[in-house]
Amino acid sequence: MTDATSVDDDVLPPPPTIWKRMWSFVKKQPLGTAGLMLVVIFVLMAIFADFLTTHDPESGEFFDQFTRPGQVSDASGLFFLLGADEFGRDVFTRIIYGARTALFVGISCALIGSFIGLILGVASAYFGGWTDTILQRIMDILMAFPLIILALTIVIASRALLQGLEVENPNDYSIYFVIAAITIPFIPKCARVVRSSALAIREIPFIDAARANGFSHSRIIMRHMVPNVMAPFLIMLTAFVGQAILLEASLSFLGLGVQEPTPAWGLMLRSSQEFIRDEAFLAIYPGLAITLAVFGFNLFGDAVRDALDPRLRSQN
Amino acid sequence: MWQYILKRLLLMIPTVIGAAFLIFFLLRALPGDVCELKLGGEGAYYDEEQIKICQQNLGLDQPLVVQFSDFVVGLATFDLGDSMWTGRPVLEEMSKRFELSLQVAIMATIVSIIIAIPLGTLSAVYQNTWIDYVVRTVSIAGIAVPSFWLGILIILAILSISEVFTGSRWLPPLDYRPLWEDPMYNLSMLLWPAIATGYRYSAVATRMTRSSLLEVLREDYVRTARAKGMVEKVIVNRHALKNAMLPVVTVIGIEFAFLMGGLVVTEQVFNLNGLGRLLVDSVTFNDYTMTQGIVMTIVLVFVLTNFVIDLLYAWLDPRIRYS
Numbered sequence: 001m002t003d004a005t006s007v008d009d010d011v012l013p014p015p016p017t018i019w020k021r022m023w024s025f026v027k028k029q030p031l032g033t034a035g036l037m038l039v040v041i042f043v044l045m046a047i048f049a050d051f052l053t054t055h056d057p058e059s060g061e062f063f064d065q066f067t068r069p070g071q072v073s074d075a076s077g078l079f080f081l082l083g084a085d086e087f088g089r090d091v092f093t094r095i096i097y098g099a100r101t102a103l104f105v106g107i108s109c110a111l112i113g114s115f116i117g118l119i120l121g122v123a124s125a126y127f128g129g130w131t132d133t134i135l136q137r138i139m140d141i142l143m144a145f146p147l148i149i150l151a152l153t154i155v156i157a158s159r160a161l162l163q164g165l166e167v168e169n170p171n172d173y174s175i176y177f178v179i180a181a182i183t184i185p186f187i188p189k190c191a192r193v194v195r196s197s198a199l200a201i202r203e204i205p206f207i208d209a210a211r212a213n214g215f216s217h218s219r220i221i222m223r224h225m226v227p228n229v230m231a232p233f234l235i236m237l238t239a240f241v242g243q244a245i246l247l248e249a250s251l252s253f254l255g256l257g258v259q260e261p262t263p264a265w266g267l268m269l270r271s272s273q274e275f276i277r278d279e280a281f282l283a284i285y286p287g288l289a290i291t292l293a294v295f296g297f298n299l300f301g302d303a304v305r306d307a308l309d310p311r312l313r314s315q316n
Numbered sequence: 317m318w319q320y321i322l323k324r325l326l327l328m329i330p331t332v333i334g335a336a337f338l339i340f341f342l343l344r345a346l347p348g349d350v351c352e353l354k355l356g357g358e359g360a361y362y363d364e365e366q367i368k369i370c371q372q373n374l375g376l377d378q379p380l381v382v383q384f385s386d387f388v389v390g391l392a393t394f395d396l397g398d399s400m401w402t403g404r405p406v407l408e409e410m411s412k413r414f415e416l417s418l419q420v421a422i423m424a425t426i427v428s429i430i431i432a433i434p435l436g437t438l439s440a441v442y443q444n445t446w447i448d449y450v451v452r453t454v455s456i457a458g459i460a461v462p463s464f465w466l467g468i469l470i471i472l473a474i475l476s477i478s479e480v481f482t483g484s485r486w487l488p489p490l491d492y493r494p495l496w497e498d499p500m501y502n503l504s505m506l507l508w509p510a511i512a513t514g515y516r517y518s519a520v521a522t523r524m525t526r527s528s529l530l531e532v533l534r535e536d537y538v539r540t541a542r543a544k545g546m547v548e549k550v551i552v553n554r555h556a557l558k559n560a561m562l563p564v565v566t567v568i569g570i571e572f573a574f575l576m577g578g579l580v581v582t583e584q585v586f587n588l589n590g591l592g593r594l595l596v597d598s599v600t601f602n603d604y605t606m607t608q609g610i611v612m613t614i615v616l617v618f619v620l621t622n623f624v625i626d627l628l629y630a631w632l633d634p635r636i637r638y639s
Contacts, residue, residue, distance in 0.1 A: 137330065137331075137334065138334075140331050140334070141331055141334035141335050141337075141338060142338075144331050144332070144334075144335045144615050144618060144619050145335065145611070145614075145615055145618070146573070146574050146576060146578070146614060146618055147574075148578065148580055148581070149580070149595075149611055149614055149615075152580070152595065152596075152599055152611075153339060153342055153343075153607070153611055154342065155599070156342075156343065156599045156602070156607060157342040157343055159602070242459075242460070246460075246462055249462055250462065250464065250580075250581050253462075253464050253581060253584070254580070254581065254584055254596050255596075255600065256596070256599060256600070266462075269464065269465060269468065272468070273468065273585070276468065276471060276472065276475075277475065277485070280472050280475075283465075283468045283469075283472065286465075287461075287462065287465030287468065287469070290462050290465060291457070291460050291461050291462070291465065292460075294459075294460040294462075295456065295457060295460035298456060298459055298460055299456065302456075
């Protein structure tokens with residue numbers, strides 16, 4: 001009796017190298033690659049902001065006020081690539097440093113929000129019964145708020161909290177509350193999606209086998225279930241980054257997000273409004289930065305979704 | 317069917333009460349007091365006596381349970397109390413602004429339908445041609461462009477175009493007049509925010525129209541129609557589009573619910589005295605009763621709209637049955 005596996009070669013072809021896999025991603029997803037490139041550019045901007053700029057992002061000289069883009073200020077002799085704002089600060093420098101704020105908020109909100117959502121979603125599906133019912137009702141309540149409304153409410157609550165704690169410079173903490181305000185609405189969104197995938201995983205016998213082995217709940221959840229719901233998790237994670245950047249910009253634009261003098265794109269647009277009649281250039285570049293960053297993350301996120309979820313591939 | 321509607325309506329009650337609970341305790345149970353914020357907000361001097369009087373006036377000296385039940389009973393009887401800032405009833409303040417916001421929301425939805433359905437159809441019919449690529453880029457960009465920046469760009473465009481044609485710079489009027497009183501004036505004011513929000517919201521609907529139509533165009537009955545020698549235009553418009561509209565209607569409905577929240581930012585850009593503006597102002601002034609009132613109104617609209625969409629979905633598609 002011949003061994004069926006020893007026909008020609010029972011050796012699998014070597015797994016594709018990381019470079020080959022990257023190349024196939026580039027070929028399959030040209031738009032996603034463009035998005036990834038935008039993302040990389042913004043990440044580099046954020047990391048190397050100190051080396052890319054020559055001006056101080058948080059303070060300027062009043063006599064450089066409203067220097068036009070691409071001009072040298074008569075008063076100080078400094079060059080302003082994208083002009084100077086109402087405090088004489090360099091717009092280009094503030095946009096570069098603004099990438100730091102935007103990406104810090106965007107990435108931490110997406111990571112924390114989707115991670116908590118992942119754990120809650122999987123736990124909800126794994127335990128079922130009352131745990132599931134109660135968790136789902138709580139998610140229902142959080143989902144009853146439009147995103148920005150819930151974020152706004154958390155911002156106001158956090159201000160009361162700061163007042164109660166009597167800290168010295170409440171504005172220094174604003175960014176952390178912005179992160180909390182954006183993260184919390186993300187949790188139920190991710191938990192929902194993860195839960196529905198996890199429900200299917202729970203029915204597969206290997207979970208029963210793990211239980212029969214006497215593994216603890218947390219081990220089954222973390223080692224056996226979580227790895228199997230990575231696809232929806234990663235899809236939500238990448239989709240959240242763009243949304244979080246947009247939300248942070250919106251909150252800052254309303255004056256309820258990051259506070260001056262921190263360089264933030266939404267904040268720059270907020271102050272540009274006052275001078276819109278004569279200094280239109282102030283309103284152009286920060287908006288362009290937000291759009292490009294969100295565009296990049298969205299394109300990349302779409303590509304990740306296409307690559308990870310074959311069911312959605314045909315639709316787009 | 318009726319049983320399903322009743323069940324859904326009843327399930328909404330705990331959700332709304334839960335939302336009220338969340339809002340209430342976010343604003344009240346954290347350390348820090350409304351009165352302290354109100355009196356000491358700008359670093360002003362105040363003493364304990366003033367705070368006590370303030371708390372008594374606002375009913376904050378009552379136990380939290382009493383305060384909360386008052387709030388929920390007030391919600392059920394549509395009595396949201398008085399604004400902590402202006403002292404006038406919350407409902408009265410809100411009703412003035414609600415009209416404006418609702419009009420912008422409806423206009424924005426119309427704008428997004430006008431953009432989305434033709435563009436999505438073109439994109440599907442000419443799949444993988446340059447038309448398709450242009451439409452898809454426009455719609456992905458729509459999701460990325462912040463509506464407040466688009467609003468600022470529209471204002472800039474209005475300023476420079478009016479300067480070229482009339483010699484003077486024109487800006488949309490600022491004070492609201494109802495549509496039926498002065499239609500031209502009203503539209504010249506509200507058209508721009510509707511376009512700024514509508515374009516953004518059209519993006520999702522465009523993509524949905526495209527993918528849904530692509531699916532329908534592959535169905536057998538469309539092939540039959542083609543085999544009969546029917547004109548392509550008639551096939552797309554009469555046969556395919558009708559069936560493709562179902563998910564599009566849902567998406568547009570969901571967006572309408574989101575619009576109520578999304579308007580917060582747009583109203584700020586165009587200086588509109590709408591509900592969203594009022595919310596931002598009341599958040600800025602720490603006006604807790606007003607914030608609660610507006611947030612709960614938006615939550616109610618949101619939850620109800622989602623419910624109506626679910627019903628509409630089944631009504632449009634007889635294949636879907638409730639269980």
